[in-house]
Amino acid sequence: MKIKKIMVVLGMLASIGMVLAACGGNSDGDQAAEGNKQITVSSKNFTENVILAHMMAELIEAKTDIKVTRTVNLGGSNVVWNALKNNEVQLFPDYTGTIVANYYQEETGTSEESLSKTRELLKADNLAFLEPFGMNNTYTLAVTKETADQYNLKTFSDLAKVSDEMTLGVEFEFLDRDDGYPGIQKLYDMNFKDSKGMDHGIMYQAIEKGETDVTNAYATDAQIIVHNLVILEDDKQFFPPYDGGPVIRQDTLDQYPEIEDVLNLLKGQITDAEMQELNAQVDMEGLKEDDVARDFLVKKGLIEG
Template identity: 75%
Template structure:
């Protein structure tokens, strides 16, 4: 914020104005803090983009920090590398992904997984703030017709007939230890064929009969749209995937106001609300940035 030149006779006023500017006074809604710029990223699926836009909108509304948005960077490992390399300073991620995929450690329940997430990240100069409220855990889904044909209710049921089926999942799910390889070990699943594909194509493929089983998220709107049946993870393979902001500690040290601002999202989003937000983008074709902003306004977190 620029301080206008004043006459030398009002030096005190100038000094006071400079002091106020140093505390960040450019936005009536802004919390006191440093002006500067950070880059927020996201993975390449709707929910993650929505969450990233929410964080960006909150920061812009509550602070003087300028936000650069780098959405749809790619899969989990791409976003993680961007954070490690300081190409981005903040993005939304999931406790299960962090613990099991990035660090190859055991998770536990939601509380244990959150504690382990923070412990692991701290060693690498990163921090995980308060969770948003959603637990976007993985699951497996089949068409209603397939579920009825084979009387499928659980993952164990699926394992018994997996040799007759084609698995169609996201590319990274085929290789991640908290994905297909881990399921194979625990349940003994051995599909006739497994195919990697983009998230948006998975549901079309199962509708067209090209695949029989797909991975899905608990908050995915497409589950209802395509009338899929979610199978029970009866051996509890998938860990909790509680979503929240992951940020570089040096960024948090530089802009300590970010913690309080981002923690305003703590517990604000239920699984059902996230399904609806995802549907507004994936089904109703609304823009992610508009859906995210409207949600914040509805929750009273920012003004319309």
């Protein structure tokens, strides 16, 4: 008799447990359904890319009900690229020149041609490149303001005319790469009095001390502001364009089409000079990338403060 009672009690407890489990399961399912609207935004491991990733994340959070996970500073170009293709992340900022030349080993062309080719190449892999941000983080040549004023330098062609009076100080690999000094020499007939290879950080110290007259740089590098350098125009478009913009999985866009309109709010919003300043706020002033990104969006009127 006691055994029967025990069995009955155990049966009742089991039934209650099943009911509770079922309720719990439904609750978890509802929560999963509610929380399923999410996206992971990533970035490469340098200041500019981290700032741009935070901008995109901030906009999506402010303008949609999509939950955003941020995995910034993930690694170099190929690391983040593979993460995107493997659906470990769904969105990150990249550059047309990197996509065309690095990922697909194709020729770039002008900004318009590179953008078109970028979209064509990505489409085959079910990826998309949305509207460019406006800045072009390409290679360039820079001089001090004093040198620019002295020789009235505005373009690479202007520099070529007086290059035999100057010393070039650039990164080591720039001296030997076909898309570096050898290519510039050939296209612009630019031949410096002397050329020196050095580490990236030393280049800026050298030009500031007058040990060199010309250096290579990235168009959006914060060091350009710090050392008051003047970027010269690549008037024959030797360097490929590196126009920045959002790269996103097409299946993510299909699932959340509202993301495209939201991210396109950044179209043409960031000039090279503005990107330099944003980078400088992090690299020189010590501000946090997410704060810099948010403040910029507020300043542009894209989100509320």
